[in-house]
Each structure stands twice: as structure tokens, then as C-alpha cells.
Amino acid sequence: MNSGKTRCGQKLVVLRLQIRDRVACLASVLGSTAPMQLAKIAFVDVAPDLSSLAREEREAIMRCIKAADWITQIYLRQISPDNPKLYDQLRSRQDQEGRDLFKYLELNGGPWDQFNDDQPFIENAGVRPAGAGLYPPDLTEREWRTWLQAHPDDQRAFESQCTVISRHEGRLVPTPYNEAYSEFLRPAASELQGAARLLEPGPLKTFLQLRADALLSNEYWKSDLAWVDTDGRPFEVTLGPYEIYIDRLFGLKAAFEAFVGLPDREATEYLRSFARHATTFNESLADRFHYRPQGPAISLEVVKEVYRGGEAAFGSQFIAYNLPNDKQFQMLKGSKNVLSRTLMEAKFSKLGAPVAERVLNSEGLGQYTFQSRLLYVLAHELAHGLGPGVVESGGRGVGLNVLLRDLYSPIEEVKANALGAMFLEHLVEMRQLELDDIVGCMASELVAFLLDFRTGYTGAHSLASVIQYNCLRSNGCVRFNPGNGTFDVDAEGCFEAMRSLSDECLTIQSAGDYDEARRFVRRWNRAPLEVDGVLAAVADVPFEVHPVYRLERHLEQ
Numbered sequence: 001m002n003s004g005k006t007r008c009g010q011k012l013v014v015l016r017l018q019i020r021d022r023v024a025c026l027a028s029v030l031g032s033t034a035p036m037q038l039a040k041i042a043f044v045d046v047a048p049d050l051s052s053l054a055r056e057e058r059e060a061i062m063r064c065i066k067a068a069d070w071i072t073q074i075y076l077r078q079i080s081p082d083n084p085k086l087y088d089q090l091r092s093r094q095d096q097e098g099r100d101l102f103k104y105l106e107l108n109g110g111p112w113d114q115f116n117d118d119q120p121f122i123e124n125a126g127v128r129p130a131g132a133g134l135y136p137p138d139l140t141e142r143e144w145r146t147w148l149q150a151h152p153d154d155q156r157a158f159e160s161q162c163t164v165i166s167r168h169e170g171r172l173v174p175t176p177y178n179e180a181y182s183e184f185l186r187p188a189a190s191e192l193q194g195a196a197r198l199l200e201p202g203p204l205k206t207f208l209q210l211r212a213d214a215l216l217s218n219e220y221w222k223s224d225l226a227w228v229d230t231d232g233r234p235f236e237v238t239l240g241p242y243e244i245y246i247d248r249l250f251g252l253k254a255a256f257e258a259f260v261g262l263p264d265r266e267a268t269e270y271l272r273s274f275a276r277h278a279t280t281f282n283e284s285l286a287d288r289f290h291y292r293p294q295g296p297a298i299s300l301e302v303v304k305e306v307y308r309g310g311e312a313a314f315g316s317q318f319i320a321y322n323l324p325n326d327k328q329f330q331m332l333k334g335s336k337n338v339l340s341r342t343l344m345e346a347k348f349s350k351l352g353a354p355v356a357e358r359v360l361n362s363e364g365l366g367q368y369t370f371q372s373r374l375l376y377v378l379a380h381e382l383a384h385g386l387g388p389g390v391v392e393s394g395g396r397g398v399g400l401n402v403l404l405r406d407l408y409s410p411i412e413e414v415k416a417n418a419l420g421a422m423f424l425e426h427l428v429e430m431r432q433l434e435l436d437d438i439v440g441c442m443a444s445e446l447v448a449f450l451l452d453f454r455t456g457y458t459g460a461h462s463l464a465s466v467i468q469y470n471c472l473r474s475n476g477c478v479r480f481n482p483g484n485g486t487f488d489v490d491a492e493g494c495f496e497a498m499r500s501l502s503d504e505c506l507t508i509q510s511a512g513d514y515d516e517a518r519r520f521v522r523r524w525n526r527a528p529l530e531v532d533g534v535l536a537a538v539a540d541v542p543f544e545v546h547p548v549y550r551l552e553r554h555l556e557q
């Protein structure tokens with residue numbers, strides 16, 4: 001689901017072919033001109049209240065925001081080296097069409113429409129290169145493999161998350177990020193160092209210092225360890241190369257992004273009380289499915305948004321994330337979850353609620369609450385940190401993403417949802433929650449599936465939604481009433497179906513078996529045609545929420 005972020009940028013070629021016709025039909029429903037697409041976005045003002053921070057802390061957070069702006073400059077170049085020129089050309093246009101195009105460009109971070117299957121919306125932009133701006137645009141898999149066979153010593157640098165590949169006089173050359181983007185990373189690092197100097201000793205100060213070093217050295221491990229130990233006080237900063245969504249060529253290269261937030265202490269305490277139970281829950285699963293559980297850290301923060309930069313600021317806006325993604329890292333240390341209350345509330349009221357009102361029957365609608373959404377997002381994110389991450393293969397531990405390749409991300413997303421549902425049931429068994437608290441989760445998830453379907457079926461999150469939707473429908477626990485276009489959701493039946501989905505995903509992941517993964521995805525991967533009418537009926541509901549940060553007041557200080 002698009003609430004979370006994991007490694008989802010890998011190629012989905014096989015799946016893309018199966019649903020190509022469906023996407024074409026959806027694109028025509030959506031329309032594709034910039035003003036039409038802009039009308040589908042709900043812009044929400046976010047005016048952060050920094051009054052809880054001391055003066056030095058306020059200065060420090062503003063420096064982190066400046067660092068985030070440098071990160072955005074890098075990300076735009078990672079998407080396309082032509083972006084700076086395109087921005088300049090459109091910024092100078094004063095006509096309405098030019099202004100609309102520029103606004104839509106700023107929303108997408110490039111000339112390809114992230115809300116419409118990456119169709120180009122600017123003339124002559126051409127097809128988005130699978131490797132974005134991270135490889136030569138005409139690089140083929142064959143050339144890559146041939147090069148690595150002839151130059152095995154290059155493998156490490158080529159497959160690194162943090163190198164850009166270019167071609168010079170017929171040779172493929174890897175350039176580390178700290179060299180390729182040094183003109184932006186140097187000032188970003190200097191802002192982080194400045195912010196660290198303003199803060200009292202503590203986990204955030206340590207992280208900012210180490211992360212500044214990492215931006216300059218290209219070595220992120222130590223600062224990732226320090227980040228997992230930060231606790232949102234006095235504020236949250238996530239900044240660096242993280243997700244590999246944009247690299248659709250090989251699923252290797254990480255995009256830069258930044259997120260700055262203020263702690264929501266009450267919600268954090270509420271959710272942390274549940275997160276503590278995740279460790280024992282995971283240990284019992286590890287016994288059943290024979291895997292080694294990840295490291296002990298499962299930290300969690302609920303935050304109010306202050307600012308986003310880089311990948312986080314463009315296209316679909318995440319409401320939560322679990323990082324770092326590196327499974328070897330997770331085995332040693334664990335991971336950290338950050339949930340954005342600001343975006344969760346905005347999406348709940350602007351997207352989810354109006355869809356829920358039209359597609360759920362009165363019982364389902366009665367159960368559709370913000371609290372049930374919050375709980376399910378928490379469970380989903382925690383579940384990303386549960387289950388097997390590394391599988392023994394050929395006498396060594398191999399990351400699941402390597403073994404399951406293009407199917408890793410969709411299966412990981414199904415697992416996070418299905419295992420998340422099991423975790424919520426576990427919390428009821430442990431008397432941490434009442435059944436009434438979780439009964440609305442399944443109705444809220446059905447609404448989330450429908451929201452996903454509106455932007456196509458090609459991404460990992462959307463495919464995961466297709467798999468779950470079809471499974472729940474075939475189990476009879478989600479029933480569609482064609483007469484009035486509503487759904488009945490049998491929550492108990494859904495939880496049962498999610499249990500078997502969870503078992504299936506954990507079995508596939510424990511074995512790291514690609515063929516089994518393919519059989520599983522093929523079984524459920526078909527476009528749910530009956531939702532066409534439903535999607536048309538909610539076409540007036542915005543497709544996405546986009547935050548507009550109001551920091552003027554703080555900038556003047």
C-alpha cells in the first residue's frame with residue numbers, strides 16, 4: 001500500500017505486460033493534460049508550529065530545512081540531467097499553459113506524470129528512461145552484464161547503492177555520489193554540521209554530525225546506526241540516499257530524500273506501547289517459519305510534518321516509512337518507523353473518507369475511523385521489520401531482495417499488510433486492544449486498495465493491493481453489490497484470509513524461492529474489472545494530497 005515505503009522500485013516487466021491494456025484504458029479515464037491532472041490534487045497548507053523548540057533548536061531545524069533543499073537539487077538531477085534546463089524554461093513562461101506545466105513539473109519532479117503511469121506531459125520529453133538519470137539512457141541489460149563479465153572487479157562499485165554509471169569513450173564508469181553530486185552535498189553537509197553545533201549533546205546531534213560525514217565520504221553505515229537510535233527529540237530528521245524506486249533498470253541505486261518533523265508525543269506513546277510486543281511476536285513466528293529474527297531495535301515515532309525534500313517531496317506522498325531497507329543492517333540492528341500524522345490525517349479526510357462514504361455499506365462506514373487507520377498503518381510498518389530478511393543460500397546469507405528480484409517488493413508489501421493484520425489480532429489476544437479497535441481496519445484497507453487502483457496497477461504497492469483484493473474477494477469476505485456499487489466487508493473473514501496470506505508470504509520468503517513467488521503472484525494478478533464503475537463514481541475525489549509548507553514566519557526570524 002502507498003502508506004509505507006520499502007524497496008519497491010524493481011522491475012515489474014512480466015506484470016506490466018499482463019495489465020497493459022488495463023493501464024491504457026485507465027489513462028484515458030484519467031485524462032493527461034497538466035491542468036486536468038492538477039485539478040485532481042488536493043493541496044493542503046502545512047504551517048509548522050515550532051514554538052515548542054528552544055531558539056537554538058529552531059535555528060537548527062531551519063538549517064536542516066536548507067539541507068533538505070540541497071537534497072532536492074540532487075534528486076532532480078537523479079531523475080533527469082535535463083531537469084535544471086526544463087525548470088528554467090518553464091519558470092520563465094508567463095502564459096497560463098506555461099504556469100500549469102511548471103506547477104505540474106514541480107509536483108512530479110520531472111516531465112513524466114507519476115499519477116498517470118509516467119506518461120510524458122511535456123512535449124519532447126520522450127519515454128522515461130528505466131534507469132532515470134543514474135545510468136546512460138541507452139544502457140541495456142546485456143551491455144551491463146557483458147561489461148561485468150569482462151570486468152568482475154567493477155561489480156562492487158557498479159552494484160553500489162551510491163554510484164552513478166556513465167559512459168566515457170565506450171567505457172562504463174561508476175562515480176560515487178559524493179563526487180557526482182559534490183556541489184550540492186558539500187553545502188548540505190555544512191548545514192547539518194551547523195545544525196549539530198546548535199544542539200545539546202544527544203542522539204540527534206550525533207546523527208547529524210555522522211550524516212554530514214557520510215554525505216562527504218559516501219559511507220552511510222555508521223550514520224544509519226545513529227539514526228535508528230534517534231528518538232524524535234527535539235525533532236526528527238531523515239536525510240540521505242534511501243529508496244531505490246526510481247531505478248527501474250536494475251533496482252540498485254538509491255534516490256536522495258529528506259524529511260523533517262516535530263514529535264507528536266501523545267500518539268507516539270500510544271503506538272510505542274503496542275510496538276513493544278512486536279519482538280516476542282516475531283520470535284514465535286521465527287520458530288514456526290525457521291528464520292533468524294532481525295536485530296532488537298524497533299523504534300517508532302509519530303511526527304507532525306515540517307518539511308520534505310528530494311524524493312519525499314514529489315509524486316505520491318508517503319504517510320509512513322520503515323528504514324533503513326538494507327536487510328543485513330536490519331539483521332544486526334533493527335529499523336525505525338516514522339509515521340506522519342499530518343499526511344495521514346490529510347489523506348484520511350480528503351481522500352479516504354469521501355471514497356468510504358460512497359463505497360462502504362453503513363456497517364463498514366461506521367467502523368471506518370482514523371484510529372483504525374492509524375493502527376493498521378503502524379501494524380503494516382512494524383511488519384516490514386518482521387519475518388525473514390536474509391536466507392541461507394550456497395553457504396552464505398543472501399538478502400531476500402536478491403533472491404526474489406522483481407517480485408520481492410510486491411510480496412513484501414502483501415506480507416506487511418497480512419502480517420500486520422495478524423499482529424493486530426495478537427494485540428487483542430494480549431489484551432492490549434479491544435476487538436472493536438481493529439474491526440474497522442479491513443474496511444479502511446479496502447478503501448486504500450481502491451485509492452491505489454486509481455493510479456494504475458503497475459507499482460509494487462498497487463500490485464500488492466490487487467493480490468489482496470482478489471484474495472479477499474475469492475474468500476467471500478469482501479462482497480461487491482453491483483446494484484448500488486457498495487462493498488460488504490466481513491472483518492472476521494478478512495482477518496482469517498489475511499492469516500493464510502501471511503503464512504503463504506512467510507513460507508515463500510523463508511525459502512527465498514523465486515518460482516514459488518511467481519506462482520503466488522500469477523494466481524492473484526488480474527485486473528479487478530468490477531471496480532471500474534466504482535472508480536468512475538469516485539472520479540471527483542482528489543487523487544492525491546500534496547503538502548504546501550508555510551515556513552515564511554520562521555524564515556523571517
Ligand SMILES: [Zn+2]
Nearest residue numbers: 004005006416
Ligand atoms: Zn509498505
